[in-house]
Amino acid sequence: MAVPVIETPRLVLRGHRSGDFPAAQALWADPGVTRFIGGSPLKAEDVWGRLLRYAGLWSLLGYGFWLVEERGSGTFVGEVGLHDLQRDTEPSFAGTPEAGWALMPSAHGKGYAVEAVAAMLGWADDQGIGRTVCIIAPENAPSIRVAGKLGYRVFADGSYKGKPTRIFERMRPA
Numbered sequence: 001m002a003v004p005v006i007e008t009p010r011l012v013l014r015g016h017r018s019g020d021f022p023a024a025q026a027l028w029a030d031p032g033v034t035r036f037i038g039g040s041p042l043k044a045e046d047v048w049g050r051l052l053r054y055a056g057l058w059s060l061l062g063y064g065f066w067l068v069e070e071r072g073s074g075t076f077v078g079e080v081g082l083h084d085l086q087r088d089t090e091p092s093f094a095g096t097p098e099a100g101w102a103l104m105p106s107a108h109g110k111g112y113a114v115e116a117v118a119a120m121l122g123w124a125d126d127q128g129i130g131r132t133v134c135i136i137a138p139e140n141a142p143s144i145r146v147a148g149k150l151g152y153r154v155f156a157d158g159s160y161k162g163k164p165t166r167i168f169e170r171m172r173p174a
Contacts, residue, residue: 001058001059002015003015003016003058006120006122008116008118010072011068011070011077011112011115012069012070013116013120014066014067015055015066016066017067018051020051021047023067025047026076026104029041029042032105033102033105036139037102054079057082057084061097063083064082064083065080065083067079068080068112068116076104077104077107077112078102078107078112080099080100080102081100081101082097082100082132083100084096084097085098088160088161089158089159090159091156091158091167093133093169097133098132098134098135099132101143101146108142114146114149118150121150121170124172131171131172133170134147134152134167134168135158135160136166137165138157138164138166144166147168150170151170152169152170153168
């Protein structure tokens with residue numbers, strides 16, 4: 001499946017290209033970005049694996065992750081999307097599309113996360129995806145605020161890889 005392009009007033013969401021690797025590597029090497037997502041910066045090979053996984057998600061599941069860039073400048077902002085990683089969470093949400101987002105620190109505080117994820121969720125709603133979840137570290141207040149603005153509500157407090165996590169869910173509007 002070709003990755004659809006989504007445009008918002010300030011952003012473009014598009015599929016990843018191999019040439020996006022340096023920007024993605026910068027994102028995932030930033031300790032501030034990974035603090036609540038895995039806990040430590042990723043090595044180049046792990047970031048490359050993410051890019052390959054993004055491509056595979058679209059072909060196998062019909063949804064996946066987008067690269068986000070500023071509409072006017074083309075500046076890399078981050079990544080947003082849906083995946084199903086078959087995570088071993090307690091409680092389980094296996095088989096439910098999981099929303100995720102990560103933005104460059106230079107893009108924080110501009111409303112880009114809400115704008116990009118809202119556009120992604122609008123696309124998901126149009127595709128008939130009824131329920132999505134996201135997991136957020138309980139101490140990650142900025143992402144919890146983003147989730148709340150987008151209609152996510154706490155589903156459960158649980159654990160993932162031995163660490164506490166909060167699981168949120170969102171139902172497609174009727």
